[in-house]
Amino acid sequence: METKPQERHRKPRADxxxxxxxxxxxxxxxxxxxxxxxSLEAVARQAGVGIGxxxxxxxxxxxxxxxxxxxxxxxxxxxxxxxxxEPSPVEALRRWLRxxxxxxxxxxxxxxxxxxxxxxxxxxxxxxxxxxTRSIGALLARAVAAGEIRSDISADDVLRALIGMCYMHDxxxxxxxxxxxxxxxxDGMKTGKARE
Amino acid sequence: METKPQERHRKPRADxxxxxxxxxxxxxxxxxxxxxxxSLEAVARQAGVGIGxxxxxxxxxxxxxxxxxxxxxxxxxxxxxxxxxEPSPVEALRRWLRxxxxxxxxxxxxxxxxxxxxxxxxxxxxxxxxxxTRSIGALLARAVAAGEIRSDISADDVLRALIGMCYMHDxxxxxxxxxxxxxxxxDGMKTGKARE
DNA sequence: AGTTATACGGAGGACGCCTCCGCTTAGCAA
DNA sequence: TTGCTAAGCGGAGGCGTCCTCCGTATAACT
Numbered sequence: 001m002e003t004k005p006q007e008r009h010r011k012p013r014a015d016x017x018x019x020x021x022x023x024x025x026x027x028x029x030x031x032x033x034x035x036x037x038x039s040l041e042a043v044a045r046q047a048g049v050g051i052g053x054x055x056x057x058x059x060x061x062x063x064x065x066x067x068x069x070x071x072x073x074x075x076x077x078x079x080x081x082x083x084x085x086e087p088s089p090v091e092a093l094r095r096w097l098r099x100x101x102x103x104x105x106x107x108x109x110x111x112x113x114x115x116x117x118x119x120x121x122x123x124x125x126x127x128x129x130x131x132x133t134r135s136i137g138a139l140l141a142r143a144v145a146a147g148e149i150r151s152d153i154s155a156d157d158v159l160r161a162l163i164g165m166c167y168m169h170d171x172x173x174x175x176x177x178x179x180x181x182x183x184x185x186x187d188g189m190k191t192g193k194a195r196e
Numbered sequence: 197m198e199t200k201p202q203e204r205h206r207k208p209r210a211d212x213x214x215x216x217x218x219x220x221x222x223x224x225x226x227x228x229x230x231x232x233x234x235s236l237e238a239v240a241r242q243a244g245v246g247i248g249x250x251x252x253x254x255x256x257x258x259x260x261x262x263x264x265x266x267x268x269x270x271x272x273x274x275x276x277x278x279x280x281x282e283p284s285p286v287e288a289l290r291r292w293l294r295x296x297x298x299x300x301x302x303x304x305x306x307x308x309x310x311x312x313x314x315x316x317x318x319x320x321x322x323x324x325x326x327x328x329t330r331s332i333g334a335l336l337a338r339a340v341a342a343g344e345i346r347s348d349i350s351a352d353d354v355l356r357a358l359i360g361m362c363y364m365h366d367x368x369x370x371x372x373x374x375x376x377x378x379x380x381x382x383d384g385m386k387t388g389k390a391r392e
Numbered sequence: 393a394g395t396t397a398t399a400c401g402g403a404g405g406a407c408g409c410c411t412c413c414g415c416t417t418a419g420c421a422a
Numbered sequence: 423t424t425g426c427t428a429a430g431c432g433g434a435g436g437c438g439t440c441c442t443c444c445g446t447a448t449a450a451c452t
Contacts, residue, residue: 010418011419011420011428013417014419014428015417015418016418016430040410051409051410053432055410056430209449209450210449210450211449212399212400237438245400247401247402247441248399248400248401248402248442248444249399251442252400255441370422394451395451398450399447399448401425402444404441405440405441405442406439407427407438409437410435410437414431415450416429417429418429419428420425420428421424421426422424422426
């Protein structure tokens with residue numbers, strides 16, 4: 001009896017998935033510390049897998065960068081989701097924006113890597129742009145619906161402002177500066193002119 | 197007779213200076229094509245010097261990036277100087293801005309490298325920012341003095357706009373887009389509302 | 393011409409990249 | 423359960439790059 005030439009696929013093996021996850025976690029840690037050109041063998045070591053396994057899951061360094069980055073963007077989206085339960089919509093927005101700054105800050109080494117990947121893969125740019133815009137949009141909408149902030153600012157506007165602000169991340173003390181600017185920005189969007 | 201313990205320094209050797217120049221030239225070429233992680237041995241090869249010589253002049257890869265970048269910024273400054281003889285001040289400004297875009301375009305691979313270096317060395321950022329602002333300032337001043345453009349735009353403003361526009365250099369076709377935007381921008385600065 | 397500080401080149405050891413393949417194991421069917 | 427096999431694993435090994443070190447060469451100076 002011939003077995004059908006495999007139209008049905010087996011369920012992906014559990015260990016494969018686990019290893020993939022481990023590598024991503026390790027990569028995040030290693031790249032954050034060692035920058036974009038950290039050794040992939042170090043990543044494999046830290047993940048406790050063989051170098052071959054790493055290469056099977058992520059054939060190129062860029063693939064790994066990309067996967068790590070996607071994960072992070074998705075996590076930001078999840079954070080936005082969670083923040084929906086935060087009582088004050090404006091506070092939720094502020095918190096999310098601040099998290100983003102944190103996100104950029106811890107990725108010092110990765111930013112350069114991302115510049116490369118983004119260049120080569122505009123689909124990734126679109127993907128993250130979409131995710132981020134949607135997250136901001138949701139947070140904005142809630143705050144607007146509550147009448148807490150003005151309604152003529154789009155999610156795109158906010159994202160652009162955010163990116164622009166973080167673009168200064170080469171100067172020392174940029175982080176505090178951006179956090180201040182964000183506070184001002186959020187305050188500026190409030191409707192009631194009564195500041196807290 | 198003891199020779200004084202070398203308070204006076206010899207004139208730097210001619211071959212050393214020549215080699216340094218060669219390496220910089222080669223590095224510019226190699227990095228433009230091969231990106232930030234091109235082989236340093238390839239650079240030495242192309243420059244026609246030993247690898248040891250390269251390392252003596254530029255102990256780290258970043259040192260080399262930095263030197264190449266400084267040269268380029270200085271060349272942009274020189275271009276601004278030359279453009280002072282251009283009959284139409286506005287045209288001079290436009291030409292310079294367009295050159296800058298070219299500059300960014302050919303440095304595709306280098307941009308990521310620069311992001312790293314800029315992060316680690318804010319003196320370099322200040323240096324280039326200063327040079328660029330001064331170049332723009334000179335071009336602006338001449339155009340303003342000739343009454344061709346409005347006078348309430350600072351060199352910093354122009355630089356910020358320029359950088360912001362080039363920041364989109366991950367999308368395909370960004371270059372044409374930026375060139376168009378620059379034209380609009382320059383047109384917008386003209387005083388007489390009569391377009392050419 | 394002689395002296396010497398300065399610079400040169402490239403061999404070599406260490407290390408990272410990536411491929412390849414023999415071994416292991418999870419999923420599946422009987 | 424048991425056996426089968428596709429899917430997955432690890433790491434040895436070949437190759438290229440990094441960077442140091444040092445014997446040789448030579449420009450600047452006397």
